[in-house]
Amino acid sequence: MSAQDWILPGLARRETGENGLPRIAVNTPLAEAHLYFHGAHLTYFRPKSGPSTTPCLFMSGSSWFAAGRPIRGGIPVVFPWFGRRRDDPAAPQHGFARLREWSLRGAAPQPDGAVAVVLALESDAETRSLWPHDFRLELRVVVGNSLLVELRATNLSPSAFTFEEALHTYLAVADVRQVVVQGFHGPFADTSGGGWKIRQEAEGPVRLAAETDRIYLGHRNRIVVQDPTGKRALAVEREGSDAAVLWNPWIAKAKAMPDFGDDEWPFMLCVEAGNVADCAVTLPPGATHRLATRLLSEPLPSEGRATSRG
Ligand code: BG6
Numbered sequence: 309m310s311a312q313d314w315i316l317p318g319l320a321r322r323e324t325g326e327n328g329l330p331r332i333a334v335n336t337p338l339a340e341a342h343l344y345f346h347g348a349h350l351t352y353f354r355p356k357s358g359p360s361t362t363p364c365l366f367m368s369g370s371s372w373f374a375a376g377r378p379i380r381g382g383i384p385v386v387f388p389w390f391g392r393r394r395d396d397p398a399a400p401q402h403g404f405a406r407l408r409e410w411s412l413r414g415a416a417p418q419p420d421g422a423v424a425v426v427l428a429l430e431s432d433a434e435t436r437s438l439w440p441h442d443f444r445l446e447l448r449v450v451v452g453n454s455l456l457v458e459l460r461a462t463n464l465s466p467s468a469f470t471f472e473e474a475l476h477t478y479l480a481v482a483d484v485r486q487v488v489v490q491g492f493h494g495p496f497a498d499t500s501g502g503g504w505k506i507r508q509e510a511e512g513p514v515r516l517a518a519e520t521d522r523i524y525l526g527h528r529n530r531i532v533v534q535d536p537t538g539k540r541a542l543a544v545e546r547e548g549s550d551a552a553v554l555w556n557p558w559i560a561k562a563k564a565m566p567d568f569g570d571d572e573w574p575f576m577l578c579v580e581a582g583n584v585a586d587c588a589v590t591l592p593p594g595a596t597h598r599l600a601t602r603l604l605s606e607p608l609p610s611e612g613r614a615t616s617r618g
Contacts, residue, residue, distance in 0.1 A: 315415045319423050325351075327373035332412070334423050334451045341451040344379065347406035348427040348447040351382035353455045359607040360540035364455065366480040366576035370569045378406045380567045381478045381576070383457060385447060388439050388471035390584040391499075402476070404438055405429060405445060413446060422452025431464065441469040454604040461599075463591040470590045474553060474582030475601045482538030484556055484574050489514040491531035492554060497523040497585070516577070519558040525587055527552045531579050534608055541608050544579045547600040550587040553580035 314321045315332065325331035331344045331351075342352040354363045367381035378384055387405040400407060410427040417423055429445045436442075442464035450456040457475050481487050490513050498505045500521040513534075531544045531552065546552065555578040557565060562573040581601035583589045589597050 315412065315425075316417060316423060319417060320415050320425060325373070326371075329373050332415075332425055334425065336421060336423055336451065338421050338453055339451050339455070341449065341455070343425055343427070343449055344373075345410050345412075345427065346373070346375070347379060347408065348385050348410040348429065348445075349379045349382055349406060350449055350455075350457065351379060353451065353603065355453055355605055358453060358605050360538070360605050362538065362540065362605075363480055364542060364603055364605055366478040366572075368568050368572055370567050370572075372567050375409075376407055377567070378402070380565075383478070384476040385445075385459060386472070386474035386476050386580075386582065387445060387459070387461065388441075388443075388469075388473065390472040390474055390582065399438055402474075403472075404435060408435070410445075410447065418450065418452065420452060422450050424448060424450045441465045443469075454602055456600065456602045458598055458600040460596050461589070461591065462596040463593050466593055468590055468592045470588050472582070472584045472588045473599055474551075474580045474584060475599065476553075476578060476580045476582075477544065477601060477603065479533055479542050479544075479577050479579055479603075480538075481533065481535040481542075481575060481577050483535070484516055484577050486535070486537045487516065487577060488534040488536075489516075489531065489554065489577075489579075490534065491529040492522075492524055492527070492552070493529065494524065494527065496554075497525065499523060514554065516556055516558075519561055520554055520556045522554045523584060524552045524554070525585060526550055532606070533577060533579065536608060539608065541606040543602075543604040543606050544581065545602040545604070546581040548598045549581040549583060549601070551582050551584045553578065553582060553584070555580070 371380035386402040393399040413426040413428040446460040448458040
């Protein structure tokens with residue numbers, strides 16, 4: 309490793325990742341993480357102490373790591389639309405931010421021993437051909453005992469624009485069929501099978517037993533995924549996020565996805581922090597919007613005590 313590969317000596321360096329794609333590897337006494345320039349995609353986060361030192365993010369063994377293709381797993385950055393674009397189904401699903409090469413904006417050690425890395429993406433002729441607005445995105449990742457990911461979107465256009473966004477976190481679980489999800493309440497849009505049906509489930513924790521694709525709108529609760537098989541809980545906290553998505557493809561959809569192993573679905577659950585559909589963000593010229601999600605590894609609640617504050 310030559311000296312110029314370090315961006316923070318002894319803490320964070322540039323290295324070659326999967327399929328030759330460059331990434332930043334953070335390795336501190338607190339945690340390790342991998343952040344690709346492709347899509348500003350965080351693929352790996354592992355705390356080194358606490359209730360569990362198992363990696364917190366799921367990564368598919370079948371993921372593409374290639375220009376123009378999204379990475380499957382970790383935390384894809386969804387911007388400026390979520391899912392299929394209604395007025396142009398041929399446009400890339402979940403927007404273009406996860407398909408572009410981002411650049412390094414800065415890196416800094418934090419007072420608590422965490423390390424922050426900032427990547428940026430600005431509009432250019434290619435993004436304007438898909439979405440006719442000027443913008444700057446900054447993704448700030450803070451790797452410590454917990455993981456903080458912030459997406460700042462700034463409007464550099466002369467007029468307001470409206471966008472959707474999500475930090476599409478793939479949580480690693482040991483068996484999604486045994487998982488208990490606390491914190492999702494109220495009605496949700498059931499989008500499984502590509503539809504949109506407003507439904508309300510009986511109050512109480514969510515357990516998964518089939519393909520699950522839900523958008524909870526106007527939802528700000530803390531979400532806790534209790535994974536008894538993995539002997540830990542993963543908590544997802546959000547700021548600047550009025551919508552949350554819960555997704556697992558289950559058996560048939562997993563088989564239909566070319567970049568996802570047929571048998572990988574039990575090992576992941578997406579809990580996404582975002583602003584989508586009716587919660588899309590309208591940003592005046594010069595303004596910045598901040599979306600943030602924090603991921604914490606926690607002990608399972610002892611009997612009779614829930615970890616959800618939601
Ligand atoms: C979720 C959507 O956010 O992302 C699902 O709710 C979608 O409908 C999933 O299947 C994965 O999307 P993609 O484009 O990464 O395959």
